[in-house]
Amino acid sequence: MAQDGAVPNPTREHRIILRYADLPGYTPDIDCYLQHGGYQQLRKALAMDPAAIVAEVKASGLRGRGGAGFPTGTKWGFIDHAKNRKPVYLLCNADESEPGTFKDRQILYKDPHQLIEGMIISSFANHAHLAYIYIRGEMARGARILERALAEARAKNFLGANILGSGYDLDIFVFRGAGAYICGEETGLIESLEGKRAYPRIKPPYFPAALGLYLCPTIVNNVETLCNVKHIVEMGGAAYAKIGTPNNTGTRIWCVSGDVCRPGYFEYDGGAITMGELLYDVCGGIRNGNRLKALIPGGSSAKVLRAGEVYRIRRKNAAGAMEEVEMRLEDLPLDFDTIAASGSMSGSGGIIVMDHTRDMVECLDNLSAFYAHESCGQCTPCREGALWMRKVLDRMTGGQGRPEDPQLLLDLAGQIAGRTICAFGEACSWPVESFVAKFREEFESKAVAKEEQGRLQATH
Amino acid sequence: MVAPEQPLLPGEEVLGPEFERKAEEIIGQYPASRRSASLPLLHLWQEEFGFLSERAVEWISTKLGLKPIHILELVTFYPMLHVRPSGRINFKVCRTLSCALAGSHELFAQIRARCGATVAAGHGIYVSPDGSYSVEFVECLAACGSAPAMMVDEEEFERATIDTVERILAESREKEAAQGA
Numbered sequence: 018m019a020q021d022g023a024v025p026n027p028t029r030e031h032r033i034i035l036r037y038a039d040l041p042g043y044t045p046d047i048d049c050y051l052q053h054g055g056y057q058q059l060r061k062a063l064a065m066d067p068a069a070i071v072a073e074v075k076a077s078g079l080r081g082r083g084g085a086g087f088p089t090g091t092k093w094g095f096i097d098h099a100k101n102r103k104p105v106y107l108l109c110n111a112d113e114s115e116p117g118t119f120k121d122r123q124i125l126y127k128d129p130h131q132l133i134e135g136m137i138i139s140s141f142a143n144h145a146h147l148a149y150i151y152i153r154g155e156m157a158r159g160a161r162i163l164e165r166a167l168a169e170a171r172a173k174n175f176l177g178a179n180i181l182g183s184g185y186d187l188d189i190f191v192f193r194g195a196g197a198y199i200c201g202e203e204t205g206l207i208e209s210l211e212g213k214r215a216y217p218r219i220k221p222p223y224f225p226a227a228l229g230l231y232l233c234p235t236i237v238n239n240v241e242t243l244c245n246v247k248h249i250v251e252m253g254g255a256a257y258a259k260i261g262t263p264n265n266t267g268t269r270i271w272c273v274s275g276d277v278c279r280p281g282y283f284e285y286d287g288g289a290i291t292m293g294e295l296l297y298d299v300c301g302g303i304r305n306g307n308r309l310k311a312l313i314p315g316g317s318s319a320k321v322l323r324a325g326e327v328y329r330i331r332r333k334n335a336a337g338a339m340e341e342v343e344m345r346l347e348d349l350p351l352d353f354d355t356i357a358a359s360g361s362m363s364g365s366g367g368i369i370v371m372d373h374t375r376d377m378v379e380c381l382d383n384l385s386a387f388y389a390h391e392s393c394g395q396c397t398p399c400r401e402g403a404l405w406m407r408k409v410l411d412r413m414t415g416g417q418g419r420p421e422d423p424q425l426l427l428d429l430a431g432q433i434a435g436r437t438i439c440a441f442g443e444a445c446s447w448p449v450e451s452f453v454a455k456f457r458e459e460f461e462s463k464a465v466a467k468e469e470q471g472r473l474q475a476t477h
Numbered sequence: 478m479v480a481p482e483q484p485l486l487p488g489e490e491v492l493g494p495e496f497e498r499k500a501e502e503i504i505g506q507y508p509a510s511r512r513s514a515s516l517p518l519l520h521l522w523q524e525e526f527g528f529l530s531e532r533a534v535e536w537i538s539t540k541l542g543l544k545p546i547h548i549l550e551l552v553t554f555y556p557m558l559h560v561r562p563s564g565r566i567n568f569k570v571c572r573t574l575s576c577a578l579a580g581s582h583e584l585f586a587q588i589r590a591r592c593g594a595t596v597a598a599g600h601g602i603y604v605s606p607d608g609s610y611s612v613e614f615v616e617c618l619a620a621c622g623s624a625p626a627m628m629v630d631e632e633e634f635e636r637a638t639i640d641t642v643e644r645i646l647a648e649s650r651e652k653e654a655a656q657g658a
């Protein structure tokens with residue numbers, strides 16, 4: 018693997034999760050991890066009351082790093098251990114496959130023991146004795162790295178029976194997906210792990226903590242989230258909550274790809290850096306001397322933001338009162354709440370940048386092809402609608418656009434979002450709605466038949 | 478999804494004791510439900526024999542005490558599961574936006590031309606007439622920051638170019654020559 022993250026960082030990057038990942042000489046071996054203080058937090062956690070660990074995670078304000086940003090401690094708190102008589106499972110969602118996102122892979126490949134330690138602590142806190150890492154099928158090498166790391170951890174009794182003499186038993190196994198994006202949806206992931214097609218489950222119950230794997234209480238957390246738990250145990254929830262800003266505590270890993278000079282992944286305290294600083298100071302600006310046209314701030318399903326846009330953001334000022342401020346795209350601090358207030362979402366942290374030479378109809382066609390391919394097919398609006406949107410966009414990029422196409426796309430997207438079992442309906446609709454609304458003139462220009470062939474779609 | 482005109486091929490695969498041992502080890506990782514071992518066993522079979530035959534579906538379903546349809550429905554759902562042999566060297570090129578912006582579609586066309594992968598083998602795979610090479614698009618390889626991304630077997634290639642492809646082909650030729658010598 019190329020060192021795509023090993024670019025110089027002139028700004029205030031604060032690496033907690035990626036602290037060691039790119040350190041020269043750092044390896045995924047357990048000895049290396051132990052030399053860097055590994056498994057100390059596990060020892061500390063095993064001496065704590067599980068409920069106290071949950072309380073620390075709640076106090077930390079940690080929000081899930083997989084996309085939805087749900088508070089981790091709250092999710093954990095849904096299991097009533099006093100009443101529960103069933104086994105509890107912990108699942109690590111390592112099925113990272115949201116286009117634009119490539120952060121979890123760095124942790125899995127370069128620092129697997131950090132994840133394993135975070136998982137053991139999280140399993141202990143949630144009374145789980147069996148945990149699985151659901152890893153993307155394409156990351157076959159990552160699966161082998163993890164299997165080796167798990168064997169190393171077992172050999173040192175960090176896993177298995179009576180871990181470090183604590184009386185606590187746990188094992189963790191790796192489960193490889195097989196190329197289906199929908200397995201990243203937590204109930205789809207569970208169905209897949211049960212040996213079925215990954216059809217997301219009907220809600221309610223809204224959380225697998227109520228009814229998860231094998232109809233037992235189940236916690237599903239992202240790789241980055243579980244790694245954070247180790248650091249929360251190390252520094253304490255209150256100290257962790259001081260990193261970043263209220264409601265956006267801790268660090269976040271941002272992945273930047275597309276038309277920037279130096280793409281890569283970067284870790285910052287919540288709200289500590291603006292979009293402009295990340296793009297221009299850290300990533301070296303737009304490549305080939307081009308200008309920024311648009312960006313997707315949180316993985317391909319986030320709504321697109323257009324260069325030159327100004328947002329009215331409601332936020333708390335220093336005195337704690339609500340105020341409304343105007344912000345340009347470049348001034349947006351990178352955190353969950355501000356990006357949401359700009360009308361999009363920070364999702365998985367994957368920022369895809371498009372320069373001024375890009376044809377937005379082609380870019381959307383590319384994304385729509387992804388969603389049409391990845392719809393699990395369970396709900397009719399999504400199965401038929403995602404494919405229909407793709408067909409309309411293919412026709413437009415192929416030079417056979419019709420005047421009604423932009424409105425047709427908006428109508429289709431509006432008929433899918435909110436009408437499906439899982440959030441895939443929104444994921445495939447939001448890009449369409451935002452691209453057409455914000456680049457209406459390009460879509461109208463393509464809505465007239467002319468002989469041309471899309472550059473991004475030319476080969477199939 | 479498998480097209481109706483592509484039924485599973487019959488299989489005559491020979492399962493050695495090592496394969497059986499690995500299968501049992503996998504099943505042991507799912508104490509609450511043998512059915513959970515379905516996808517791992519499909520991976521195991523495909524790694525060993527290259528694709529999933531009718532025999533694979535029968536053997537795995539029998540092993541897990543399931544009906545064959547329970548296995549077949551996975552084979553037709555998950556894109557990484559193949560019901561036809563792909564080429565001896567199978568190039569997986571990322572199709573999605575960041576890689577497309579970095580030229581993955583041009584790379585795909587170059588590989589097809591270089592390897593003569595002209596035969597459509599279903600599931601979006603193009604194979605060379607002699608079956609040596611194949612190329613397929615895949616959705617997002619999670620290497621968007623070092624696009625375009627490509628995979629050959631388990632090896633991942635970032636910032637891939639046709640030179641990368643030439644190197645892979647040359648290495649393969651060298652390996653074959655060494656084995657033949």
